Amino acid sequence: MSIVDKRRGSLEIIDSKKIISRGSLYVAQARLTAMFKWVWMILAIAVANPVLYLLSIGVGVGAFIDKSAGPAGIDGVKYLTFLAPALLATAAIQGAIDESVFPTLEGFNWWKNFFGMNATAISGNQIATGVFLASLVRVVGTVVIYWFVMLAFGALESSKAWLAIPTAVMAGVAFGSITQAIAGRLKDENVFFVIFNRFVMMPLFLFSGTFYPLSSMPGYLQWIGWISPLWHSTELGRYLTYGHAMTQSMAITHTVFLFSLLVIGFFSSRRVFTKRLAK
Amino acid sequence: MSSPLISARGLTKKFDEFVAVDAIDFDVAKGESFGLLGPNGAGKSTTMRIIGATSQRTSGDLTILGMDPEKFGPQIRAHLGVVPQQDNLDMQLSVSENLYIYGRYFGLSRKFLKAKIEELLEFAQLEEKRDAKVESLSGGMKRRLTIARGLVSEPEILMLDEPTTGLDPQARHILWDRLFRLKEQGVTLIITTHFMDEAEQLCDRLVVMDKGKIMAEGSPAQLIKDYSTKEVLEIRFGSERNSEMANQLRDMCERIEELPDRILLYHEDGEVLLEQIYSAGLHPKTSLVRRSSLEDVFLRLTGRTLVD
Ligand SMILES: Nc1ncnc2c1ncn2[C@@H]1O[C@H](COP(=O)(O)OP(=O)(O)OP(=O)(O)O)[C@@H](O)[C@H]1O
Numbered sequence: 297m298s299i300v301d302k303r304r305g306s307l308e309i310i311d312s313k314k315i316i317s318r319g320s321l322y323v324a325q326a327r328l329t330a331m332f333k334w335v336w337m338i339l340a341i342a343v344a345n346p347v348l349y350l351l352s353i354g355v356g357v358g359a360f361i362d363k364s365a366g367p368a369g370i371d372g373v374k375y376l377t378f379l380a381p382a383l384l385a386t387a388a389i390q391g392a393i394d395e396s397v398f399p400t401l402e403g404f405n406w407w408k409n410f411f412g413m414n415a416t417a418i419s420g421n422q423i424a425t426g427v428f429l430a431s432l433v434r435v436v437g438t439v440v441i442y443w444f445v446m447l448a449f450g451a452l453e454s455s456k457a458w459l460a461i462p463t464a465v466m467a468g469v470a471f472g473s474i475t476q477a478i479a480g481r482l483k484d485e486n487v488f489f490v491i492f493n494r495f496v497m498m499p500l501f502l503f504s505g506t507f508y509p510l511s512s513m514p515g516y517l518q519w520i521g522w523i524s525p526l527w528h529s530t531e532l533g534r535y536l537t538y539g540h541a542m543t544q545s546m547a548i549t550h551t552v553f554l555f556s557l558l559v560i561g562f563f564s565s566r567r568v569f570t571k572r573l574a575k
Numbered sequence: 576m577s578s579p580l581i582s583a584r585g586l587t588k589k590f591d592e593f594v595a596v597d598a599i600d601f602d603v604a605k606g607e608s609f610g611l612l613g614p615n616g617a618g619k620s621t622t623m624r625i626i627g628a629t630s631q632r633t634s635g636d637l638t639i640l641g642m643d644p645e646k647f648g649p650q651i652r653a654h655l656g657v658v659p660q661q662d663n664l665d666m667q668l669s670v671s672e673n674l675y676i677y678g679r680y681f682g683l684s685r686k687f688l689k690a691k692i693e694e695l696l697e698f699a700q701l702e703e704k705r706d707a708k709v710e711s712l713s714g715g716m717k718r719r720l721t722i723a724r725g726l727v728s729e730p731e732i733l734m735l736d737e738p739t740t741g742l743d744p745q746a747r748h749i750l751w752d753r754l755f756r757l758k759e760q761g762v763t764l765i766i767t768t769h770f771m772d773e774a775e776q777l778c779d780r781l782v783v784m785d786k787g788k789i790m791a792e793g794s795p796a797q798l799i800k801d802y803s804t805k806e807v808l809e810i811r812f813g814s815e816r817n818s819e820m821a822n823q824l825r826d827m828c829e830r831i832e833e834l835p836d837r838i839l840l841y842h843e844d845g846e847v848l849l850e851q852i853y854s855a856g857l858h859p860k861t862s863l864v865r866r867s868s869l870e871d872v873f874l875r876l877t878g879r880t881l882v883d
């Protein structure tokens with residue numbers, strides 16, 4: 297006898313209140329199941345990325361820079377120590393983009409599986425939140441691994457250094473949630489990627505005080521840093537990992553900036569998803 | 576009769592200025608199997624998505640299971656099983672993971688799903704593919720998986736948008752058999768299809784849609800009675816001569832349809848008509864008398880054949 301004959305029916309077996317309260321977690325579970333298929337790849341990248349960058353630029357290039365900078369160092373520390381928080385934030389942002397942009401494009405444009413999810417009791421808000429939560433998991437993993445590699449390289453000098461983990465995570469998911477909202481609106485993503493990579497990601501990476509202090513750049517370029525989550529996160533990271541000089545009001549400004557971005561990105565991606573699905 | 580499970584009044588959907596669904600009215604009773612028929616672009620899938628409580632209507636009234644989908648989308652969708660026209664499986668997951676995760680979206684437990692997945696894999700004849708990535712399945716296998724997925728939550732209302740497109744005859748019959756059994760158990764079915772035999776087999780009642788409007792409504796038998804004659808005579812004179820001959824034959828029957836390759840003559844008695852044609856000295860190359868089908872109703876109402 298097959299189960300068809302034992303059918304109880306959705307009215308009996310389904311509790312829609314439960315779905316309304318936990319739906320985002322179900323979506324996150326689906327995302328993590330897919331992500332887990334790549335877990336070794338993701339972990340390998342998460343480890344290799346900091347090791348290679350910190351070795352080549354931090355230690356390699358750093359040797360030259362430290363020599364010419366003399367005992368004062370860069371911002372009072374070794375170049376490696378100066379650079380590491382910026383790379384930490386970059387890795388967080390990159391991981392967040394991977395886990396928010398690609399699932400969103402798949403879900404709406406390539407495989408349309410978001411429409412499949414939305415045909416169940418799952419709402420657009422829950423899909424957006426679930427994607428966000430899964431990317432949060434990835435970003436936390438990436439940042440924690442990065443942080444331990446920094447520790448191994450001796451790049452953490454302050455007792456507050458562990459706080460660089462949540463700030464980098466916040467920067468990552470803040471940026472990720474904004475790109476998630478943008479990706480949710482895209483019908484033709486190819487042009488977008490070209491523009492995004494060349495005119496947004498590259499400049500942000502190069503002009504956010506990543507490799508040298510923002511203040512040593514000409515004034516007319518410094519605005520890029522100010523709108524860049526990477527710079528705000530890097531500044532906080534430097535303050536927390538080695539005690540880079542920072543007034544309390546600046547620390548608050550950086551935090552508020554990142555947090556606002558996160559809130560805006562999170563809620564607008566929910567709205568974008570819901571609207572697109574209701575078309 | 577108790578109040579209908581689905582009730583639409585003046586249901587309208589516009590995409591910008593374009594009216595895809597134009598003020599349609601219909602009711603579907605519990606346990607009924609209701610069909611939407613119509614040519615490409617008629618608005619069937621759009622209607623299905625609105626009933627599926629995902630796409631928002633532009634205007635009109637709609638209640639499903641006594642609720643308005645605009646306010647109670649998730650509560651309604653909890654009891655729907657949806658098989659969309661285009662498969663939208665999760666391509667990164669395996670066959671059984673797709674079923675499992677979909678079941679999770681309904682909040683179903685691991686224990687329940689474990690047994691359910693076995694049953695659905697058997698139904699979809701995908702037992703051997705359970706661990707295969709969806710990407711590696713053939714088109715028909717993906718379709719079968721999408722259909723199986725729609726059943727995971729034991730839905731009260733099952734919505735199938737051209738379910739058997741791409742299925743081989745055996746898979747079609749397995750599905751029909753399953754749908755009959757679900758219907759016996761009181762499940763309400765909403766089906767769109769381009770296969771008239773499917774509509775005749777599966778639907779208690781159907782509407783023919785064209786350009787967003789409902790052209791006719793009734794049981795398959797009633798529609799055939801209302802919009803066609805008892806029999807149809809199909810004759811061919813060869814493609815060059817068909818239209819010339821059609822003019823001569825026009826007065827001999829109730830209605831005539833000229834298709835590129837043949838002429839359809841509508842008459843209560845096809846054999847009698849054929850005799851008349853021979854006596855008039857006309858000699859078609861081939862002739863065939865058959866009973867009217869929904870195909871003829873469709874042609875009459877929309878001016879289009881289903882299989883071009
Ligand atoms: N998202 C959309 N945006 C704009 N127009 C749309 C959209 N979806 C459907 N349409 C239009 O609405 C009309 C009805 O489409 P629909 O998919 O409902 O037709 P259908 O009856 O299901 O056709 P088919 O038999 O080809 O599946 C078509 O003209 C289509 O172009």
Ligand SMILES: [Mg+2]
Pocket residue numbers: 619620621660736
């Ligand atoms: Mg359609």
